[in-house]
Amino acid sequence: MKLIAEGAEAKIYLKGNKILKERICKKYREKELDVFLRKTRTKKEAKLLSDVKRIHVKVPRLFEVKNFSIEMEYIYGEKLKNFLNKNNYKKFSKKIGEYVLKMHLSNIIHGDLTTSNIIVKDGEIYFIDFGLGVETKSLEQKASDLLTLYQNFKSVHPEFNCWRYFLLGYKRKETEPVLHVFKKMLKRRRYI
Secondary structure (H helix, E strand, O other), X not given: OEEEEEOOOEXXXXXXXXXXXXXOOOOOOOXXXXXXXXXXXXXXXXXXXXXXXXXXXXXXXXXXXXXXXEEEEOOOOEEHHHHOOOOOHHHXXXXXXXXXXXXXXXXXXXXXXXXXXXXXXXXXXXXXXXXXXEEOOOHHHHHHHHHHHHHHHHHHOOOOOHHHHHHHHHOOXXXXXXXXXXXXXXXXXXXX
């Protein structure tokens, strides 16, 4: 087993052709609270992965969920962050829009929607890391998901107009209220 990433909430190990995501103990938290938070966040993430798979958005396949860990499929691919180029950004941006549309219409929020959390394998995109994800009907949380992606596109891929093509996949009559809230959030951000 090899440690391949470590974040604030979890350590990610490569275990053969599987990923083991293990939520780490926070010593500064009261023990009972820490156990409760790690358990509930682990279960929530596993549920979101299952729910997203059910709506035909590609995510890693789950193998086992324990109290503080999730064992899942390792997607042998490349982060979209490193894969986007002038020849493919339109296609992939639109596809992201179509998938995020499916998630939002199913009231699933990714929570950390960036091109670092999307893997490209054999021309297909897979969403990973739903650790900050939630199930909600909240327009604000859906708009916040969009704001995270918008800012990621602008800062990491400024040479491409990814947002324009994302909207081709995402924008529908049903998403107009979300986009309205997103525009308000964007205006507020510009003045901060």
